[in-house]
Amino acid sequence: MKKVRIGIAGLGRLGMTHARNIAYYTVGAELTALCRRDPDALQAAGEELSVQDLYTDFDEMLQNADIDGVAIVTASDSHARQAIQALRAGKHVFCEKPLGISAEECRQVEQAALARPDLVFFPGFMRRFDPSYQYAREKIDAGLIGEPYLFKGFAADPMSTIEECIQYGGKGSGGLFMDLGIHDMDLARWFLGEDPTGVFAQGGSFHYPIFTQRGDAEAGIASYTFASGKMAVLHAGRAAPHGYHVETEIVGTKGSIRISPTPRKNHAVLYLQQGVVTECCENFPQRFEEAYRLELQAFVDCIRRGKQPGVTVTDGRKAVQIAQATTRSFREKRYLEISYASFLR
Ligand SMILES: NC(=O)c1ccc[n+]([C@@H]2O[C@H](COP(=O)([O-])OP(=O)(O)OC[C@H]3O[C@@H](n4cnc5c(N)ncnc54)[C@H](O)[C@@H]3O)[C@@H](O)[C@H]2O)c1
Structure with missing residues (x-):
């Protein structure tokens, strides 16, 4: 071929x-x-x-x-x-x-x-193609955790690359929720099998005020409602002191699955005077290489x-609509309904 x-x-x-x-x-x-x-x-x-x-x-x-x-x-x-x-x-x-x-x-x-x-x-x-997320999806499809009803996403860039992030994460990136949080918005839809209907978001800057001066946030949280009563929460940040940390939890009626609760660099564990140490993953190319x-x-x-x-242009459009509503909710400090208006349907 x-x-x-x-x-x-x-x-x-x-x-x-x-x-x-x-x-x-x-x-x-x-x-x-x-x-x-x-x-x-x-x-x-x-x-x-x-x-x-x-x-x-x-x-x-x-x-x-x-x-x-x-x-x-x-x-x-x-x-x-x-x-x-x-x-x-x-x-x-x-x-x-x-x-x-x-x-x-x-x-x-x-x-x-x-x-x-x-x-x-x-x-x-790309998270949909990560072997751990694929594995979680297979277990959910097989009914292992029952009906999934809560998605918890945590995504943090490392403080060690903050200068890069300040330079890159300006207006053209769409800001914290659009740029970083969007992966979790896609995953929440993917794992819960439903689109969120509303959002309340908050954010602030705790090390680097430049994010707030730009109308953005260095760290933020968002809580999502769904028509069925399912729930999703997201915590995203630009300056984690310990490294690059992406962690996900899906809670169901019969059990739950956590992906990367310890964001390890590799499988080595160091036994040192200060204790048992697992070095943290450093950046996105390392964590999501595969x-x-x-x-x-x-x-x-x-x-x-x-x-x-399996992942479509409509998934891409809906994730941006969720991210846009999240950013507006953060700026306007109020709960907002999410609109999925499309030219086509
Ligand atoms: N999926 C992920 O995990 C992930 C991770 C990082 C970045 N991204 C996405 O990838 C994109 C690039 O991010 P990055 O971190 O590599 O940014 P970057 O700033 O390091 O690189 C962007 C590159 O695009 C070039 N460029 C910008 N506009 C252009 C144009 N109109 N025509 C030709 N070249 C142009 C720039 O000169 C630069 O070389 C962003 O949209 C970002 O959201 C995704």
Whole structure:
């Protein structure tokens, strides 16, 4: 079977990880074009990845590169426009989260994707592909914890990378709830099998006031209501002193499942004067290394088999609608109902 030729746009913190995964780990794929705005960094990436077809402009890559699909890993406020352009150019699309930073632009992406059922559209919710989350999902589907009724998500970036986060997490990222919390909003829907109907969120800055000065929060919490009475809570933060910590709990009528209650770097345990020590996971590429590879493999497998993925453009749109309502609730300090209005239904 012919290899799927992929062009990638955005070669920053995550983009280089995805580019290496496509080039070296994705069966049936070939990394054939790169797009990055900084010409020197683009050249360096081309040399590292042995890719010669280089572009500083996304639209030029779409027009001129000999590619079947694109991976969009640019700044979040570019995703929607680029995804629509790529679909119109007849390319399969892998789009990093969030699909866009407003519900309006996500509805446009959804409309463009649903108009081209012949093209694969894959929103990058990599936690769904992480082996531990997959395992939890299988146990829930098998009825092991009964009916799941409560989702608890905790997501914290490490304080050690705060400067990077301050630089990256500005307006273009959509803020704490859109940028970081969105993974848990997607997982809450996935595990509980239902969309939240309302949210009350709070947030503040306790080490770095710059987040509050920008109208954002360094740390925040959100509580979600569901029509059936199910519940979800989220705690997200930018400055965990101990490292990168993503922990999830799903509580059901017969039991519960916890994923990564100890966010360990690896399986080693140190026995020292200060006690028994497990070093903490350092960052997202380390924690989700396998998930990033598996999601790209799933994207390429869908293209080769002519199938759509289990995670859809509508999942991407709904997660942004939840994140947008969460951000508004935090800013307006009140409970808000979540609207899932769409152009199409
Ligand atoms: N799924 C995850 O776990 C996860 C983790 C980190 C980041 N992300 C997402 O990935 C995206 C990139 O994040 P990052 O941390 O790599 O950011 P980054 O700032 O390190 O890199 C972004 C790159 O995109 C380039 N870029 C921005 N706009 C562009 C445009 N219009 N055309 C071409 N290039 C453009 C920038 O020059 C930079 O090289 C974000 O949307 C973020 O939400 C997802």
